[in-house]
Amino acid sequence: xxxxxxxxxxxxxxxxxxxxxxxxxxxxxxxxxxxxxxxxxxxxxxxxxxxxxxxxxxxxxxxxxxxxxxxxxxxxxxxxxxxxxxxxxxxxxxxxxxxxxxxxxxxxxxxxxxxxxxxxxxxxxxxxxxxxxxxxxxxxxxxxxxxxxxxx
Numbered sequence: 001x002x003x004x005x006x007x008x009x010x011x012x013x014x015x016x017x018x019x020x021x022x023x024x025x026x027x028x029x030x031x032x033x034x035x036x037x038x039x040x041x042x043x044x045x046x047x048x049x050x051x052x053x054x055x056x057x058x059x060x061x062x063x064x065x066x067x068x069x070x071x072x073x074x075x076x077x078x079x080x081x082x083x084x085x086x087x088x089x090x091x092x093x094x095x096x097x098x099x100x101x102x103x104x105x106x107x108x109x110x111x112x113x114x115x116x117x118x119x120x121x122x123x124x125x126x127x128x129x130x131x132x133x134x135x136x137x138x139x140x141x142x143x144x145x146x147x148x149x150x151x152x
Contacts, residue, residue, distance in 0.1 A: 029054050029055045029056070029086075029101065029104065030086055030087045030104070031055070031056045031057070031058060031086070032047075032050055032055050032056065032057045032058070032084050032085070032086040032091070032100075033057075033058045033060065033084060033085050033086070034046075034047055034057055034058065034059050034060065034082055034083070034084040035060050035062050035065060035068040035082060035083050035084070036059060036060070036061060036062070036065065036081065036082040037061070037062070037063070037065055037081070037082075038061035038062075038063070040081055040082065042081060042094070042118065042124045042125055043059075043081055043082040043124065044059065044124075045123075045124035045125075045126075046082065046094050046123050046124030047059055047124075048124075049096075049097055049123035049124055050097050050100070050123075052097075053097035053098070053101070054097075054101075055086075055097065055100070057084075065081075065082070065083065068083050069083050069092070072085065072090045072092075072112075073090065073111055073112075073139075073141060073143055074090060074092045074112070074114065074139075074143075075114075075139055075143040075144070075145065077116065077145075078092055078093075078114035078116045078137055078139060078145070079092065079093075079114075079116065080092050080093025080094065080114065080115060080116060080117060080118060081093065081118060086100065086104065087103075087104045089103060089104070089110070089111065089112045089113070090111055090112030090113075090114075091103075091112055091113060091114075092112060092113070092114035092115070092116075093114055093115040093116065093117070093118070093122075094115045094118060094119065094122035094123050094124050094125055095113055095114070095115050095122075095123070095136055096122070096123050096136070096150075096152065097123065099113060099136050099149060099150045100113075102150070103149070108138065109140075110138045110139060110140055110146050111139055111140050111141045112138070112139060113136050113137065113138050113139075113149050114136070114137050114138075114139065115134055115135075115136055115137075116137065117134075119131075119132040119133075119134035120132045121134075121152075122134055122152070133151070133152065134151075134152055135148045135149075135150070135151050135152075136148070136149040136150040136151075136152070137149060
């Protein structure tokens with residue numbers, strides 16, 4: 001009888017914790033699905049940066065990355081070497097994990113964010129050289145630039 005009562009209490013506490021978002025799964029960031037060229041090394045380094053910051057990343061290699069970008073609605077001027085999706089948004093290029101987290105938390109009315117090109121010093125593009133200054137640009141579903149989301 002006592003064991004049954006303890007199990008019922010344990011189930012109730014677990015249910016309440018899950019409802020309140022206290023469970024580990026509830027606190028995790030959504031999965032990032034990243035499309036990249038099979039031979040691109042910096043894309044994998046960006047995925048590692050996201051993993052180090054709490055994201056789960058699924059890497060998909062493709063030889064038709066241009067098609068992926070087109071279908072995702074990435075404006076040509078904002079293109080980079082890889083395209084990702086997370087939480088209903090598009091993330092193009094070497095966007096810092098902190099900006100991805102901010103976008104997911106704030107839920108702006110945009111299609112996604114991008115770091116155009118491959119700026120030195122951006123996540124996945126680190127090295128023994130001076131880092132470039134760069135902006136994270138937001139864009140809408142029509143492929144129009146909305147504005148600067150963050151500056152680094």
